[in-house]
Amino acid sequence: MQETVTLVLVFLDEDNNEKSIVIKDPKMDLTMEEVQAAMTNVIDNDAILTPAGRHLSEISNCYYKTVTITVPEFATEGE
Helix, strand or coil: CEEEEEEEEEEEECCCCEEEEEEECCCCCCCHHHHHHHHHHHHHCCCCECCCCCEEEEEEEEEEEEEEECCCCCCCCCC
């Protein structure tokens, strides 16, 4: 079994479409205030444009996402 954690930052662009940034292996004890401050910094500094060249305009959501990968076991003889 393998587990991966990502931090998902969800923004709205100037057309009100959701755009997400996914961060692998984030620090696990971040507060909502810390994450939103970083997201605000991205917006205020116009640090990222969407593939269509649109600007990120506001914060929509942010959350940790945990995915557990479980590989099925091979059946032993007689099962």
